[in-house]
């Protein structure tokens with residue numbers, strides 16, 4: 001497990017193939033569950049399988065979160081922790097809690113994993129003892145909420161070199177995702193001994209905001225999800241552990257369209273990014289380095305992001321692939337995750353095929369684009385980068 005850049009050869013990636021949790025979305029709950037439409041589940045799965053195949057056929061090992069979770073649940077301590085987590089929900093009441101506890105105790109690991117991801121609705125359980133809560137709920141109410149955004153594995157954990165940061169998700173609909181990743185990284189044999197850099201109890205940081213610009217340089221978007229306090233905490237941890245010498249805090253508009261830094265900027269080469277043209281000239285960065293001792297940080301006032309990044313990365317210039325799009329096309333394609341590419345290697349990235357103009361411009365600039373369908377996957381507002389958590393990349397040649 002090792003990641004020191006956004007672009008060096010990708011070897012292992014963590015994905016989540018969407019399942020029954022998507023079938024829980026309705027027009028009434030999709031807003032609070034952070035989807036802009038009601039995806040066609042079977043087609044979303046096909047699209048996701050194509051995405052996984054595009055990676056596999058290029059030599060990338062694909063790990064599936066559900067499988068890791070089921071294997072993790074074979075460990076009694078992990079099972080106890082994750083079960084206790086959902087039972088602690090204060091909406092339940094004692095009668096229903098006991099009924100759900102009995103139900104969960106009867107499930108084998110793979111079904112339990114499915115319940116933890118897809119949730120549990122009222123009609124699926126019948127508590128043996130009396131429960132006012134159970135009687136008063138409607139058949140389709142959730143007893144355990146579904147996690148449709150687990151698909152975006154980028155956000156619930158992020159690797160910085162050989163350490164993993166289990167993040168602290170800001171939106172209520174996503175908080176429980178990190179109980180799953182936290183358990184997987186601590187209890188699954190594959191990750192035994194991995195050092196935890198961050199945990200969900202800390203200030204909000206989401207993985208979509210974290211870019212490993214170079215082996216010792218991190219950029220952290222601060223906006224709708226990651227708070228200044230979260231960026232500061234992660235910066236302290238990364239600097240103290242010697243995993244970076246500079247962390248850039250990058251303010252982004254606190255809007256749905258730009259919920260993470262990776263919705264406006266992703267790397268496509270060791271010294272190049274594709275960036276939403278409407279922000280390319282205005283993005284700023286505060287730069288954070290270590291002060292005299294561990295407790296002190298040196299925070300420098302904001303400067304243009306591209307300048308601050310190039311300086312920290314020790315390169316003359318961070319190239320922006322100029323998509324040259326008119327503001328309307330740029331806005332449409334940004335909304336559909338045109339800037340949210342996943343690099344498999346330098347100058348080779350995966351992108352949604354629908355962003356025709358952005359992809360054409362990337363190719364024009366010498367970037368090979370592996371196009372995938374995303375009409376259904378994209379209804380959750382996330383592209384190839386959001387849907388992937390790199391676990392192993394080759395070290396970036398120095």
Ligand SMILES: NC(=[NH2+])NCCC[C@H](N)C(=O)O
Nearest residue numbers: 034152208260380381382386
């Ligand atoms: N890294 C990303 N850009 N992730 C996209 C997450 C989309 C998800 N529906 C949310 O609103 O949280």
